[in-house]
Amino acid sequence: MDWTAFALTLKLAFWTCVLILPIAVMLARWLAWRRFTGKSFVEALVMLPLVLPPTVLGFYLLIGFSPESRLGAFVATLLGGPLVFTFAGILVASLIINLPFAVQPIQRAFEAIAPNVREAAFVSGLSPIETMRRVEIPLAWPGIASAFALVFAHTLGEFGVILMIGGSIPGETRVMSIAIYDGVQAFRTADAAVMSAVLLAFSFAAIVMVHMLARRRSDAHAH
Amino acid sequence: MPTKPAPLLVTLRQAGQIPLDVEITCNPGELLALVGPSGSGKTTVLRSIAGLYRPAAGRIVSGDQVWFDAAAGTMVSPQARATGLVFQDYALFPHLTALENVKLAARHLDEPLRSAQAAGLLARVNLDGLEARTPDQLSGGERQRVALARALARDPKVLLLDEPFSAVDRTTRERLKAELSTLHRSLEIPIILVTHDLQEAEALADRIAILHKGRTLQSGPPDDVRLRPVSALVARLMGQTNIFEGVVEQVSKARSSGRIRWRERLIHVATTGRFTEGERVTWLIPADYVVLEETSPSAGKRQVEKLPGKLIDFTGLGEMTLLTIRVGADAADVLRLTIATREARLLKPGSIVTVGLLAEGIHLMPSEN
Numbered sequence: 001m002d003w004t005a006f007a008l009t010l011k012l013a014f015w016t017c018v019l020i021l022p023i024a025v026m027l028a029r030w031l032a033w034r035r036f037t038g039k040s041f042v043e044a045l046v047m048l049p050l051v052l053p054p055t056v057l058g059f060y061l062l063i064g065f066s067p068e069s070r071l072g073a074f075v076a077t078l079l080g081g082p083l084v085f086t087f088a089g090i091l092v093a094s095l096i097i098n099l100p101f102a103v104q105p106i107q108r109a110f111e112a113i114a115p116n117v118r119e120a121a122f123v124s125g126l127s128p129i130e131t132m133r134r135v136e137i138p139l140a141w142p143g144i145a146s147a148f149a150l151v152f153a154h155t156l157g158e159f160g161v162i163l164m165i166g167g168s169i170p171g172e173t174r175v176m177s178i179a180i181y182d183g184v185q186a187f188r189t190a191d192a193a194v195m196s197a198v199l200l201a202f203s204f205a206a207i208v209m210v211h212m213l214a215r216r217r218s219d220a221h222a223h
Numbered sequence: 224m225p226t227k228p229a230p231l232l233v234t235l236r237q238a239g240q241i242p243l244d245v246e247i248t249c250n251p252g253e254l255l256a257l258v259g260p261s262g263s264g265k266t267t268v269l270r271s272i273a274g275l276y277r278p279a280a281g282r283i284v285s286g287d288q289v290w291f292d293a294a295a296g297t298m299v300s301p302q303a304r305a306t307g308l309v310f311q312d313y314a315l316f317p318h319l320t321a322l323e324n325v326k327l328a329a330r331h332l333d334e335p336l337r338s339a340q341a342a343g344l345l346a347r348v349n350l351d352g353l354e355a356r357t358p359d360q361l362s363g364g365e366r367q368r369v370a371l372a373r374a375l376a377r378d379p380k381v382l383l384l385d386e387p388f389s390a391v392d393r394t395t396r397e398r399l400k401a402e403l404s405t406l407h408r409s410l411e412i413p414i415i416l417v418t419h420d421l422q423e424a425e426a427l428a429d430r431i432a433i434l435h436k437g438r439t440l441q442s443g444p445p446d447d448v449r450l451r452p453v454s455a456l457v458a459r460l461m462g463q464t465n466i467f468e469g470v471v472e473q474v475s476k477a478r479s480s481g482r483i484r485w486r487e488r489l490i491h492v493a494t495t496g497r498f499t500e501g502e503r504v505t506w507l508i509p510a511d512y513v514v515l516e517e518t519s520p521s522a523g524k525r526q527v528e529k530l531p532g533k534l535i536d537f538t539g540l541g542e543m544t545l546l547t548i549r550v551g552a553d554a555a556d557v558l559r560l561t562i563a564t565r566e567a568r569l570l571k572p573g574s575i576v577t578v579g580l581l582a583e584g585i586h587l588m589p590s591e592n
Contacts, residue, residue, distance in 0.1 A: 116310050116312065117316060120274075121316070123273050124373065124376070124377060125330055126327065133325060135318075174506070
């Protein structure tokens, strides 16, 4: 059992969840309520990581983050080093690839909020920020929790894109899924089996949580 | 912080898909009913006052505060307007209890005043004991009361009610109406009630404004609008059916009385208004100014025109019955009136009766043709 990889995986999943949720909430809220030209295009773009092979996304990110590319060079000067083969690099990749898993359930939750409930909050004197905090977020909460669980579970299992741009550097980019792959390659089957079982248990628990939250949401709406 | 009650002045103009040509005034303590069929723009007017809709042109003023002035580019946010709005479907916050719903709208007060205000308002709308329930644990009538308490929680400068009785059963509606009537007497702010229900408007309002295709056609005390509509359109929107075309035949010197010709008859009218001899007019006789000589003889005390007619239809309305009586050769020459059902039982369909038109009830309007 590679405990360093285990800790790194949890760290990646934690930071992905923490950073993606505010972005996803704002994006989902915007997509749920605004009508604008090019909305389908934006929605397709958000959904793209769902169907794109992780290696393809990884390839583009590798090109984009590479200090030889203009964007990569700019990012490198900004951060004081290149993103490829770093934890920051796999975190950015994880955020992009998880966007659809985060946005979808939250967008559905916002769409289910009646527009006049927001208007009632405005007329009651609540500013848009207060309305979001006191009314919208609490009502969208089951969707947000679902998104959290989905993103967490999905990040635990992410493999292709991390291998592409992160490689397998212990303590920096070698997450559990990559450690399992390395273990199998090196005929350390027992190690791989333990880590696989741990990932299986975590992923299963996360999916059970998503379903429980979904049931609670539909119960709440049945009244 | 209670503020001095101020009148509300609303002028709205707009062309296009939602046309508006609205002019209404509502004084403190006054209940104005905005009446019109669905699609007449009633809700848009309320939303404009609340700041949820921005019309193309116009002005909305509450006392010395300008809430909206298209010409000056002023558009005060709904948060800053302090209006209390009861939505048609109430739009309660589903995740909060009744008390929390009301408290959230009382954020201008600090604790413990805020909680006291919310509890006091819930008691005022007869909801004490139900403070801890969420909207899904409340009946339709109880939800309406929470919505009303929430609308009053921020000490609004105007109370706006959008069809507040449409989502509840009839028994509850009658009770809520009585409660609103009581509440109205204790509120010193302008109240605007939007409704398509004339009886509701006449029962509750101090004044009625008739809205049709976004345009206010007439406003005034309910009886004024009902008995003296400015046009046949207003008369029809007020539910009048006894509307006919005629010609002014004779006007007395004082214009206090005269006669109109209708078909081959001359009919006495108590006033001819601004109309002159020979002018074509549309005339109205409200159903309560038509009497059936068989059941309630006019006894000759008032000026009355008696016509023979044939009873062609009875419609039961509970304790009252609506009679349709044909009084002329034309199929459109029918008069409608209501009498007590007890008396209607003595009459037979198809029988010949005598109807009396009370001259004081006849009202002349510009000809529709």
